């Protein structure tokens with residue numbers, strides 16, 4: 001693995017809410033890791049950022065992956081290339097439900113959870129890190145099922161299908177925690193506990209660690225149910241571009257009021273009836289920053305570092321010692337913005353000039369068809385890449 005020097009950086013958006021902007025004009029990468037800042041060491045690959053910003057690769061906090069880079073729900077082939085080119089370097093699975101024929105029942109649920117965890121531990125479609133370790137709770141599961149899942153690599157469970165009783169829901173939560181797994185719930189549109197009187201009562205029974213697509217996917221929960229989770233429990237939440245965008249803004253404003261943006265992650269809920277939203281996380285950052293008081297550097301954190309910390313992923317921040325999962329981003333040609341952060345605040349996703357995962361330049365590739373991006377995403381400052 002070669003070394004990389006990125007120099008002439010305009011701004012570093014760190015992905016860390018505690019210090020979202022770093023004072024660094026260069027980064028040195030080796031062994032796939034950020035080794036030094038503000039250095040000019042010799043490297044195998046030199047990238048002149050020409051004043052562009054550097055930020056962590058985006059993480060889609062709410063995704064439903066299939067295997068490899070095919071998705072049968074929307075018959076999408078090769079969609080992960082579009083994700084990667086849009087700056088997404090991580091996809092968090094919120095449940096593998098898309099197997100054709102949708103096998104149901106405890107055994108199938110455990111098998112699919114383990115399959116997803118172990119497949120994506122070895123395969124990176126288009127170079128993207130897919131965190132596939134999620135299992136959907138099936139009615140009738142017992143603690144032995146949870147134990148087998150955890151031993152097979154499952155780290156999250158998701159309530160998506162209704163379970164019949166409050167007792168079973170509470171048991172599943174307890175078993176998950178006993179085996180070190182986080183509890184996610186689908187929010188909105190569906191009562192997840194059969195004997196609960198309402199969708200909201202079911203959420204109160206489960207009390208998830210992560211309220212998944214709290215702005216709906218696609219149907220939003222009642223606002224009082226979403227507010228209850230944020231006011232009365234310590235849960236983290238993800239909000240998705242495929243959900244209700246008005247409620248997403250209310251959730252951002254509520255958590256800003258609490259001073260607790262560290263509870264909020266951005267995702268897409270792909271695939272949705274709208275398809276695979278390859279650029280959805282970047283669009284969502286820009287939408288939220290342009291329609292609320294959210295700072296663009298904070299929006300970056302919700303799409304990177306907060307998600308990594310919440311789900312225990314070793315990525316998501318620009319910091320010495322961390323894996324070099326990075327983007328070089330700028331304003332787009334033809335807009336008034338001067339840099340990537342201004343572009344986000346203006347409501348536009350930044351132009352992605354380069355994508356780096358584990359210190360390797362994935363995009364642009366060495367032989368890139370010229371003009372490919374014309375009219376779509378031309379960076380105002382295009383990085384100059386020198387391979388030795």
Ligand SMILES: [Zn+2]
Pocket residue numbers: 062064094213217269
């Ligand atoms: Zn979902």
